[in-house]
Amino acid sequence: MNDIFLILVLLSLPAIVVGAIKPRWVMPWAATPKRLPAIGLYCAVLVASFVAFGVTSEPQEAATAEADTTEQATQEAPEPEPATIATTEPEPTQTEADLDWGIDRADTLAAEHMPEGQAGFIRVMEQAAADYEEALRQGANDLRLSRIDRQRRDESRQYTDQGHVTDWVGVLDHMGTNREGKAYVQIWTGDMVSFKTWNNALSDIQAGSLIPQDSPIYDALMDLPLDTPVRFSGRIVDEASVTEHGSVTQPEFIVVFSSIEPIN
Structure with a gap:
C-alpha cells in the first residue's frame, strides 16, 4: 500500500x-x-x-x-552446556585423619590421668549447666537461675583446697604472648570447662596470671605444640565469663599456674 x-x-x-x-x-x-x-x-x-x-x-x-x-537472538543464543557429572567430595587426606586422631588421643590421654577431685569438679559444672539450660527452657526467672549458679559454686569448693588444684589435667588449646612478652594459655578439660590466664595486662592487674618470660612455666610451654595433653597445678582466682549464662554453661576459670608439663 x-x-x-x-x-x-x-x-x-x-x-x-x-x-x-x-x-x-x-x-x-x-x-x-x-x-x-x-x-x-x-x-x-x-x-x-x-x-x-x-x-x-x-x-x-x-x-x-x-x-x-x-x-x-536466535543466532546469539548460547549452545546448551553439556551436563556435568556430580562428583563426590575427596576423602580426607592422611594428614587430616592423623590430626583428628591426634586430638582424640590427647583428650583420651588427659581423661585417663584425671584425678578424682578434678572429675568431681567437672561433674558439678556439667550438672549445673544442664540444670541451667533446662530452667531456661521452662521460663525460669533470674532468681531461679542465680540459685543454680550459687549452688554450683558452693558444691565445687569441696573439690579444691581453697581454690588450689594439684596435678589436674587437660589439653593445651591456645597460647600466645601479649605486648609485654608475657605468655597467656588456655587448657581445656572435658567438653565445657577450661582453665586459663588472662590474655592482657589490664584484665590481669589483680589476678597476676600472665606468665613472665623468666618463669620455668614459660620455658616448658615454648616447646609444646597445641593439643598436647598436659598436667597443671595452680590456684583458681576468678572466672572470665561476662554473663552468668556463660559462666554456668561454659566456664573459663582464671588460674595462677604454678606448673604446666606434658603428660608422658
Whole structure:
C-alpha cells in the first residue's frame, strides 16, 4: 500500500511545477483552469500522500526490525552446556585423619590421668549447666537461675583446697604472648570447662596470671605444640565469663599456674 502513496508523492512534485506553468495540463477537467488552484490541489495531494506513506511504512519497519531481532537472538543464543557429572567430595587426606586422631588421643590421654577431685569438679559444672539450660527452657526467672549458679559454686569448693588444684589435667588449646612478652594459655578439660590466664595486662592487674618470660612455666610451654595433653597445678582466682549464662554453661576459670608439663 505504501508503494501507491510513494508514486503519488513522486507524481505530485512535477504536477505542481507544471500547474504553475500550464494549469490546463494538470486540470483538464476544469473549464477555466488557473495556476493557484492547480498548485494548491497537487500540494494537498503531495502532503496527504507523504503522510500516508509514512504511516504505512512504520508497521512494516517495525515488523522487519522485530524479525531481525528474533533472528539475531536466535543466532546469539548460547549452545546448551553439556551436563556435568556430580562428583563426590575427596576423602580426607592422611594428614587430616592423623590430626583428628591426634586430638582424640590427647583428650583420651588427659581423661585417663584425671584425678578424682578434678572429675568431681567437672561433674558439678556439667550438672549445673544442664540444670541451667533446662530452667531456661521452662521460663525460669533470674532468681531461679542465680540459685543454680550459687549452688554450683558452693558444691565445687569441696573439690579444691581453697581454690588450689594439684596435678589436674587437660589439653593445651591456645597460647600466645601479649605486648609485654608475657605468655597467656588456655587448657581445656572435658567438653565445657577450661582453665586459663588472662590474655592482657589490664584484665590481669589483680589476678597476676600472665606468665613472665623468666618463669620455668614459660620455658616448658615454648616447646609444646597445641593439643598436647598436659598436667597443671595452680590456684583458681576468678572466672572470665561476662554473663552468668556463660559462666554456668561454659566456664573459663582464671588460674595462677604454678606448673604446666606434658603428660608422658
